[in-house]
Amino acid sequence: MPLINVIPGEKVPVAPMNLRLPAWRIPGWLLVFWWLLRGVVRLSVLAVRYWWLTAPTMAALWIWARFGWPVLVGVVLAVAGLCLGWWRWHPASWLRFGWFPVVARWRRLWVYRRGWASVMATCGLATAFAGDRYVPQLLAVRCDRFGDRVTVRMLPGQIPDDWGQAAERLAYAFRLREGRAKSTGRPDRVVLHFVRRDPLASTVKPLPVPVVPDLDGLPLGRREDGDLYRLRLAGSHVLIAGATNSGKGSVIWSLIRSLAGGVRSGLVELWAFDPKGGMELAAGVPLFARFAYDDPDSMAGVLEEAVKRMRQRAAQLRGVTRQHVPTVDEPLIVLVVDELAALTAYLTDRKVRDRIKEALGLLLSQGRAVGVHVVAALQDPRKDVLPFRDLFPTRIALRLTEPEQVDMVLGDGARNRGAVCDRIPESSPGVGYVALDGVREPVRVRFSYLSDTDIRDLGRDYRRLDDTDTGREVAA
Numbered sequence: 001m002p003l004i005n006v007i008p009g010e011k012v013p014v015a016p017m018n019l020r021l022p023a024w025r026i027p028g029w030l031l032v033f034w035w036l037l038r039g040v041v042r043l044s045v046l047a048v049r050y051w052w053l054t055a056p057t058m059a060a061l062w063i064w065a066r067f068g069w070p071v072l073v074g075v076v077l078a079v080a081g082l083c084l085g086w087w088r089w090h091p092a093s094w095l096r097f098g099w100f101p102v103v104a105r106w107r108r109l110w111v112y113r114r115g116w117a118s119v120m121a122t123c124g125l126a127t128a129f130a131g132d133r134y135v136p137q138l139l140a141v142r143c144d145r146f147g148d149r150v151t152v153r154m155l156p157g158q159i160p161d162d163w164g165q166a167a168e169r170l171a172y173a174f175r176l177r178e179g180r181a182k183s184t185g186r187p188d189r190v191v192l193h194f195v196r197r198d199p200l201a202s203t204v205k206p207l208p209v210p211v212v213p214d215l216d217g218l219p220l221g222r223r224e225d226g227d228l229y230r231l232r233l234a235g236s237h238v239l240i241a242g243a244t245n246s247g248k249g250s251v252i253w254s255l256i257r258s259l260a261g262g263v264r265s266g267l268v269e270l271w272a273f274d275p276k277g278g279m280e281l282a283a284g285v286p287l288f289a290r291f292a293y294d295d296p297d298s299m300a301g302v303l304e305e306a307v308k309r310m311r312q313r314a315a316q317l318r319g320v321t322r323q324h325v326p327t328v329d330e331p332l333i334v335l336v337v338d339e340l341a342a343l344t345a346y347l348t349d350r351k352v353r354d355r356i357k358e359a360l361g362l363l364l365s366q367g368r369a370v371g372v373h374v375v376a377a378l379q380d381p382r383k384d385v386l387p388f389r390d391l392f393p394t395r396i397a398l399r400l401t402e403p404e405q406v407d408m409v410l411g412d413g414a415r416n417r418g419a420v421c422d423r424i425p426e427s428s429p430g431v432g433y434v435a436l437d438g439v440r441e442p443v444r445v446r447f448s449y450l451s452d453t454d455i456r457d458l459g460r461d462y463r464r465l466d467d468t469d470t471g472r473e474v475a476a
């Protein structure tokens with residue numbers, strides 16, 4: 001045992017200065033007066049803060065005292081009639097400016113304000129320092145048809161991810177089922193989104209086909225906030241991961257639909273690979289410049305042909321431009337692969353598998369700048385199944401079977417930031433999470449769903465101009 005305890009570091013004195021104040025004798029009546037004054041000031045502050053409750057109450061009391069209760073009942077009925085008329089005349093503006101602001105104020109007071117401090121403490125978001133307790137500040141509550149958006153000022157030391165991890169617990173504490181946290185433009189704030197009704201519960205109908213596809217924003221589905229989800233294909237490859245029946249087909253078909261205008265005009269060439277026997281993509285044959293299925297050897301051949309085209313194009317563009325612009329002579333080539341693992345992992349013929357892997361590696365690493373893009377779907381995102389995962393800049397995660405798979409697809413920390421793909425119910429195919437440019441948290445989207453008839457119509461209306469034989473199949 002050491003004789004002397006030595007603690008390295010700077011010692012912080014408990015009280016840097018001791019001050020002895022003189023004792024004052026305060027009379028009792030002054031104390032009572034002080035307490036009364038404080039009470040009145042507090043009540044006045046509360047009355048002003050909750051003016052939307054106090055003002056109508058005061059007005060009602062005044063009308064009752066001045067004119068009697070029949071007039072009061074008349075006024076209440078007149079106000080109710082006005083609201084009803086507004087609702088019938090223009091429901092959207094009534095909900096936005098009339099109803100939801102009142103609901104938001106009520107919920108702020110009754111649901112959030114009431115249990116705020118205790119919920120913050122039990123969810124581990126409050127803290128104590130130097131004997132005082134601190135809770136994050138509730139700033140605003142906004143409501144709409146689908147849920148509540150609660151703006152909070154975080155405590156120093158907290159980051160939006162802390163709130164993302166606690167979001168579900170917070171939702172349950174406030175008697176709702178789903179919660180997500182989103183960062184805002186201000187680094188001290190976070191917005192909690194508590195869901196009452198899922199805005200993505202219903203199927204999204206096929207979106208209009210753009211005549212000229214905008215490669216910087218192809219419309220594929222709806223976002224949770226009601227906006228269109230647009231995917232940037234320019235300079236990218238797209239990986240779609242999802243368990244069986246999660247709706248990977250709907251992502252592929254939404255993408256093909258958004259490119260169909262370009263297929264018709266010759267600006268886009270679709271090369272389709274369907275290793276599962278052609279079941280998924282066969283209906284779109286009139287749209288495809290190449291359609292390879294079933295036979296791995298032929299698929300390897302088509303991939304090698306794509307590599308050849310890519311190299312020729314790279315040689316033409318070298319020194320001329322750094323980014324290919326699609327033309328009818330040199331169209332954008334999009335290779336669509338349904339179930340990538342069937343090409344890279346599950347093949348038994350090692351020689352063919354190596355050929356496919358080599359071609360895919362070259363396309364993924366060199367194709368983007370020369371207008372050769374790969375869009376691939378995958379059921380199992382484990383590393384040994386897909387060695388090329390990091391070569392896909394754009395990734396879409398639909399329903400996944402395990403929480404760990406989320407970060408494998410969307411990147412480290414994606415699940416903590418709210419991409420709970422493993423919680424997407426089987427009853428919501430086509431729902432998934434995507435990363436958006438400049439947005440920290442993954443965004444929930446639902447992709448449009450094309451029925452067999454929609455796909456057939458698409459093939460008929462936008463088939464390739466030089467494609468007169470609808471049964472065309474190219475096998476290397």
Ligand SMILES: Nc1ncnc2c1ncn2[C@@H]1O[C@H](COP(=O)(O)OP(=O)(O)OP(=O)(O)O)[C@@H](O)[C@H]1O
Pocket residue numbers: 203204242243244245246247248249250379429430431446447448449
């Ligand atoms: N976006 C969507 N909206 C509504 N329903 C959808 C959507 N996408 C798919 N579905 C429904 O889910 C079913 C399965 O979808 P799909 O075949 O696309 O899944 P998948 O992930 O490709 O499955 P697998 O891996 O087995 O091929 C479809 O038959 C359809 O009924």
